Amino acid sequence: MTTIKAVRQAAPADGDEAGATVRLDGLTMRFGERTVSKDINLTIGAGEVLSIVGPSGCGKTTLLRAVAGLIPPAEGAVRIDGHVVDGTPDGVAMVFQHFGLFPWKTVESNVAYALRVRGTGKKEALDRARELITLVGLTGFEKSYPHQLSGGMQQRTGLARALAVRPRLLLMDEPFGALDAQTREVLQFELLRIWQDHPVTMLFVTHSIDEAVLFGNRIAVLNGRPSGVAELIDVTLPRHRDRSVTAMPEFLAIRERVWSLIMNAESGR
Numbered sequence: 001m002t003t004i005k006a007v008r009q010a011a012p013a014d015g016d017e018a019g020a021t022v023r024l025d026g027l028t029m030r031f032g033e034r035t036v037s038k039d040i041n042l043t044i045g046a047g048e049v050l051s052i053v054g055p056s057g058c059g060k061t062t063l064l065r066a067v068a069g070l071i072p073p074a075e076g077a078v079r080i081d082g083h084v085v086d087g088t089p090d091g092v093a094m095v096f097q098h099f100g101l102f103p104w105k106t107v108e109s110n111v112a113y114a115l116r117v118r119g120t121g122k123k124e125a126l127d128r129a130r131e132l133i134t135l136v137g138l139t140g141f142e143k144s145y146p147h148q149l150s151g152g153m154q155q156r157t158g159l160a161r162a163l164a165v166r167p168r169l170l171l172m173d174e175p176f177g178a179l180d181a182q183t184r185e186v187l188q189f190e191l192l193r194i195w196q197d198h199p200v201t202m203l204f205v206t207h208s209i210d211e212a213v214l215f216g217n218r219i220a221v222l223n224g225r226p227s228g229v230a231e232l233i234d235v236t237l238p239r240h241r242d243r244s245v246t247a248m249p250e251f252l253a254i255r256e257r258v259w260s261l262i263m264n265a266e267s268g269r
C-alpha cells in the first residue's frame with residue numbers, strides 16, 4: 001500500500017514550470033532528547049532533482065517531512081522560494097511508499113480529491129483527474145477501486161493524485177519501495193518520462209542506488225549519528241535520460257561511488 005499526501009494547490013505561473021527552489025540552512029532535527037540530523041545545509045535549484053540516500057534510520061524521511069512543513073526543525077530553517085516554511089507550504093506534494101488511497105473511492109475520485117479539498121469544482125476536478133489518469137497510463141480504470149488494482153496501478157494512482165495539484169516541488173519518499181523489481185523498473189522509467197515532460201523540483205529519497213543515480217542531478221549521501229551530508233555527488237549524465245543511461249560507464253562509476261560511501265556509512269553504524 002502506498003501513501004500520498006498532497007499539500008495545497010498552486011498552479012505554476014506561465015513560464016515558471018521548472019519548480020521551486022529549496023534551501024536548508026543549518027537544519028537540525030530532533031525528537032525529544034535525540035538529535036537525528038544536525039546542521040544540514042543544501043540548496044536545490046528550480047527543476048533540480050536531488051536524490052537522498054543513507055543508512056536506514058539516518059533521517060531521510062524526517063528531512064522530507066521538515067521540507068513539507070509537517071515537523072518543525074529544532075534549529076535552522078527550510079526555505080522554499082525564499083520563504084521560511086513554518087506550516088504547510090503551497091505547491092508541495094508528497095509521495096510515500098504506502099499510498100493511503102481511499103479504499104471507498106474510485107481511481108478518478110481519489111485523484112480528484114486532492115483538488116476538491118482545495119475548492120476546485122467537481123467537474124473541473126474530474127476533468128483534471130482524467131487528464132492525469134491518462135498521463136500515468138491508467139485509462140480504462142477510472143471507475144476501479146484500489147482493491148481492484150495491482151500495487152503498480154495503485155502507485156500510478158498515487159502519482160496522479162500528487163501531480164493533480166500541479167506541484168512545484170515533489171517530495172518522493174521511497175515511492176517504488178513496495179513494488180516488485182519488474183514493476184518498480186517500469187514505473188521508474190514512466191516517472192522519468194513524466195518528469196521530463198513536466199519538470200519540477202524533486203527531492204527523491206530512495207534505498208536504491210540505481211534509482212538515485214537515474215533520477216538525480218546530484219546525490220546527497222547522509223551519514224553519521226546525528227546524520228549530516230557526508231558527500232554531495234554530481235551526476236554527470238545527460239539530463240535527458242532513458243534506459244540506455246544505465247549502461248553508460250559514468251552511470252556505473254557513480255553507482256560504485258555511492259555504493260562505497262553507503263557501505264562505509266553502514267559499517268560505521
Ligand SMILES: Nc1ncnc2c1ncn2[C@@H]1O[C@H](COP(=O)(O)OP(=O)(O)OP(=O)(O)O)[C@@H](O)[C@H]1O
Nearest residue numbers: 031032036054055056057058059060061062063207
Ligand atoms: N515522530 C517521531 N518520533 C520519534 N522518533 C522519530 C519520529 N520519526 C522518526 N523518528 C526517529 O528518527 C530517526 C530517523 O527516522 P527516519 O524515518 O527519518 O529515517 P530514514 O532515514 O527515513 O529511515 P529508513 O531509511 O529506514 O526509512 C529514527 O531513529 C526514527 O526512529
